[in-house]
Amino acid sequence: MDESLKKAIFKAVETEPFAQKLGMRLVALDRGYSRVEMDYRPESMNNIYGRAHGGAIYSLIDEAFETSCQTHGTVAVALNVNVSYTAAPEPGSRLIAEAREITLSKKIAHYDISVTDEAGRLLATAKTIAFRTGKPIPFHTPDS
Secondary structure, eight states: OOOHHHHHHHHHHHHHHHHHHOEEEEEEEEEEEEEEEEEEEEHHBBBBSSSOHEEEEEEEHHHHHHHGGGGGGGGEEEEEEEEOOOOOOOOTTTEEEEEEEEESSSSSSEEEEEETTTTTTHHHHHHHEEEEEEEEEOOTTTOE
């Protein structure tokens, strides 16, 4: 993938307020692929039952989805995200979301996303659909 685009997406995540609030880190990026990590912090990510809030895991999925969709250099937005939760993470574990592009057309793209812990235990899966607007990414200037 284009190196200037890759750098722009990494920088956007580093400065994105929501990603920073949850401690999300973009660690790998390629055309149609993204890997985002986050440490599960019970003191700020638990639900009323003392387990990981589904919204925290969903947010990690959405960040991997968001970044993998932008690797073609145009704005893509979510049309549908279908999440299945399979296990709860242990306190302090590192959560890893990997998004992989499955299909791509001019207007639509499909992605499979998995969330695991650092031991490889599956915590959630997602099937997602993105709408590709065709508009250039506003925070990227080619060759920047």
